[in-house]
Amino acid sequence: MRPTKYLHNVNARRWFASGVLALGIVLSGCTEKPPEDTFIHRALNDYILPLQGNMAERSKHLAELVTEQCRGLEGSEAGEQTLDLESLQAAWRLSMRAWEQLQAINYGPINTKNLAWKFQFWPDSKNLLARKIRPLLSSEQSLTPEQFNKASTVVQGLSAIEYLLFDPSLNTQRVSSNRMCDLLSLQSDQLQRHSASLLQDWQGRYGKQLNRYGPENVDFPDAKTVVAHIVDGQLSLLESASNKKLADALGSKRKKARVNPYLLESWRSQNSRQNLQANLASVDLLFHRAGLKRYLEKSGAEPLAKEIELALQKAQEHLRADHRSFFQSLQAGNIDNAEASQQALSELAGLYKHPLPKALGIQLGFNNNDGD
Structure with missing residues (x-):
């Protein structure tokens, strides 16, 4: 029969060995991720997605404000009512700020879908904005959304909206508010759609693609x-x-x-x-x-x-x-x-x-x- 002291020593050694093994398993589970993994995860969730969401929210607000104001002009005589430019300008500034923050995310869907020019036409050293938009304001022929989407990027996006809301020459030309509404509605609706599309893409396929880099990922192999x-x-x-x-x-x-x-x-x-x-x-x-x-x-x-x-x-x-x-x-x-x-x-x-x-x-x- 083995001495009690010997059995105690055997049990102690077994307990110590099992404890070390358990501690090793715990520590291996707590191994810190590579810094690239942590940064990429945070870049997607704390940078890309919030900025895409802000752009979608701001452009939606601008489009809704345009719709609300232009609906109030329906049925009114020419010159009887005018747009509240001040509130529209404030909404544009918020949308422009959101876009300026988004400009660093020039990869992913905005690149593959070639959408950057549809958000902003700039630089414009030849003043193409004025040359392209003035004929649309003076024309009596209406544009359908389909025609507008195929139109020059010069008349689309935030720079074109800026021209309508801020250009001092339009005040002297007495452009019809109804005609302004036609163009502003097309521009702001398109901006809202593109912003919502980018957010949806990043929340889905592109976000997953960025986060799941590896040899099988053509765009992000590592x-x-x-x-x-x-x-x-x-x-x-x-x-x-x-x-x-x-x-x-x-x-x-x-x-x-x-x-x-x-x-x-x-x-x-x-x-x-x-x-x-x-x-x-x-x-x-x-x-x-x-x-x-x-x-x-x-x-x-x-x-x-x-x-x-x-x-x-x-x-x-x-x-x-x-x-x-x-x-x-x-x-x-x-x-x-x-x-x-x-x-x-x-x-x-x-x-x-x-x-x-x-x-x-x-x-x-x-x-x-x-x-x-």
Whole structure:
């Protein structure tokens, strides 16, 4: 018969061994995911989907407001009632802000369906908006939704709506409110449909495709490819903000610099400064809330994360430093704040173009906003 002490030792060893095994199983289940996995999940759920949802909501509100106001004009005599432009302009500004925040998501359905131009026609250095829309306003022939969808992208989207709501020349032309309603209804309804379609696509197929990268996924064969698409979208947005939205109007890209405020984005509504603020709000959202900063820190690039954060804050401060619109400032010959803002945006874009991809081990593609 074995001694009791020996049995106690055997049981203790068995208990210890089983405990170690159980602890190993628990710890293996708690193994931290790769930083790419966490970032991609948060980018989809805390960045892409909320911004797509906001665009759908804002464009729906604009379309409903147009419908409500235009319905109130039905049966009224010409000149008897007019549109409440102030409320329509406020709704447009909210839709434009949502679109400016969405511009960095230039991959997925908006790319495969080639919808970007239907949301906004810009740049427009030849003033095609006025040249294309004026004939539609003066014509007595009505447009069906089918005809409008096939019409030039110049007369569609937020820039075209801006022309109708803000262009000062329309006040002197005394355009019929009913005729304005015909065109505004077609434009806002189409904008609402496209926004709802993008949201639905991201909630379904494209969201799953982004999240389920792997060898069988043609578009996203690995996590780094997904990260590269997301970061490249941010770079494209920042280079557009720096190289087009301010640089063109300042003339800084031409040998003989000549300031031209009419080359600003949304100059009719004098919303150019707010557009750039919305662009940076989008960058800020991905960097902080959706975890790009944390991803950089996890990748051993904490100094770069801090540098980007400071550059982002600097650009935001320059845009907030002047309460005047860029259009007002440039018309008056005051270009200091615009130049400082453009330089700050350029510096921020530079960090996204070279140090950031290197730190994350990704390869970015060439985009049309590249300043090289």
